[in-house]
Amino acid sequence: MLADSPEQIISSVKSIVSEEIASLDSGVEISYTEYFNHTYMPDMVLSWPRQNEVRPLYLRSSFREGVTESEVRGLEGTEPVVLGLQSATEGGVEDTIRESARSTRRVFVTDIGSIDSFGRAGAVKGGQSTPLVEVLKSNLFRAGRGFMGSEDVTTLTEAAERAVSSDPEVSASGLRDLEEAASGIYAEDGAYQIGRVGRILQAAGTSMSIQSQLELEGRLSESDIRIVLPYLLRRPDVSDNLEFWSAISRLVDLESLENVIELEGLDITRLVNPDSLKSWSACRAELALNNDFDEEFDSADVTRWSIRAGKLSAITGPWNLVFASTDKRKLKGASDAREANWDDIARIARALIVESASLRGITRRLSVGAEESSNVVRDVDEITRALEDNYRVRKLDVRTPGSESDSVIDVDFKKMLATVHGSGAPLGELGTVALLLLGHRYQVSPGWLEVELPDEVGDKD
Structure with a gap:
């Protein structure tokens, strides 16, 4: 041989x-x-x-x-x-x-x-x-x-x-x-x-x-x-x-956690706390229904955090809120979600700082921005009352009051996406905006939300 x-x-x-x-x-x-x-x-x-x-x-x-x-x-x-x-x-x-x-x-x-x-x-x-x-x-x-x-x-x-x-x-x-x-x-x-x-x-x-x-x-x-x-x-x-x-x-940071396959499926709730909600940054959040939610047995105001498919997931009652740290392409959004009725989200909008709003009626479309208005929410209220039409909201650009990052977040009701203008916003801010606005039909109030709302936010559709 x-x-x-x-x-x-x-x-x-x-x-x-x-x-x-x-x-x-x-x-x-x-x-x-x-x-x-x-x-x-x-x-x-x-x-x-x-x-x-x-x-x-x-x-x-x-x-x-x-x-x-x-x-x-x-x-x-x-x-x-x-x-x-x-x-x-x-x-x-x-x-x-x-x-x-x-x-x-x-x-x-x-x-x-x-x-x-x-x-x-x-x-x-x-x-x-x-x-x-x-x-x-x-x-x-x-x-x-x-x-x-x-x-x-x-x-x-x-x-x-x-x-x-x-x-x-x-x-x-x-x-x-x-x-x-x-x-x-x-x-x-x-x-x-x-x-x-x-x-x-x-x-x-x-x-x-x-x-x-x-x-x-x-x-x-x-x-x-x-x-x-x-x-x-x-x-x-x-x-x-x-x-x-x-x-x-x-x-x-969130990007590092997304890359660690050993964390897949693990409950990381203890790791997501007031510090990480302020220091971790995300560029986009997507809200989807949590099909495993049982209203009789599950709390609607407790969040369980985990890493799933390389993304941070926050299960809160009927909602599954998913974050992407830096790559917006990870979250594509829905294709057939309903636009929001202005009357249903007006109270929530008043608790935030609205930079612009895009509305669609039966006969016309409207856009109201901070460049033309000193109070976007008030002007949208007046427009929807004065014009005989059924206005639905496609998009809002909002900020959270008192935000240290001053990040502007684009809320797309049709796609159920909340996307930061720029590189990213603190996790708590982005999550608050996504849950309150995109999740307005089934309101939840986990303790980490950064904006306080009245007890009654709006009727469910």
Whole structure:
């Protein structure tokens, strides 16, 4: 039987390395080059499109004193990963390589054996590692720096497991050890994220103030969201403390949540709170009937929030309100919804700031805008009373009183869409406008609405 060709051997080596990398980081994309073990041309390229980051990866048959140190310095400008197919310990050059790599800003040197050990580390029932160990793994190739050997893997994973211990003293010392170990193996941004995730997981199981646990700057990466949020949301013993979930909601945004498939179908109601309703932004909302609503058993004023088909869904009584963060094309709207009778929505319109109104009667169409009118609602009232016609409203442009964003929202009754003029509006504002106006036939009053209305809003059609 013929032996494998050099090309087949190289392909097999790259395939094995790719599998090891992907087992740690499911979000990385890996492409091969035509080179192998070349001094200055990478063997593979690792990329993270969502973060717009790329790192070249250089394979080395072995680490050699002097040669590897020279390569580390020469490749520093490309922020590479240098991966040995043999352990640095075998060549007795671990200490010199560690010192050389540590002096760089973002060169990461390790070996395939250590990567394999990391992939198997921290596994619990079902083969899955604890969330903090998973965060260590998923950030390794994107944010790794310095040198990592098998002993470093043990130090990191043992500290990570102690950091989430139910014993406060063990947990505190574990987190300190983890942050110290991570600072030598991860770049500053990666080490910061890891420490913050550790504090989140610590706070999740305690009653202590979240403010003393978390640094609230920046955002969680999508890879960390993918690991941490499903874990927290599925755990019944995680605190319901509003302060905790408000802190978490400030670390994420709606667009990131839409991209995390692991959140699909999960109840994220605890995550949608007064903070996220103000800080999360959406560009469009669509209102549709909730066919599962049972008036006898279901509350019409309680909202359950979830991610479905990559969009945020808010089930409130007979309504399903769906949001899109930045891509308006995600929500097409209805094609056969009824236009609104002006008399039915006039009270709601008076509670908002109406910029313009488009009305259609049997014999004529009318448009009233702020450019021609100092009070659009009053003028529409006068027009509909003075002219003998049955006017229905196709569109309104409105704002919510006291809005910090001052966003103008286009309400299309025919399509059951509320669309922001511009890039986006706070979730609470857009949702309030959509539920009050588009949902005027079956009025609901969840506690998060930002506009107060009279008890009687209008008759149902």
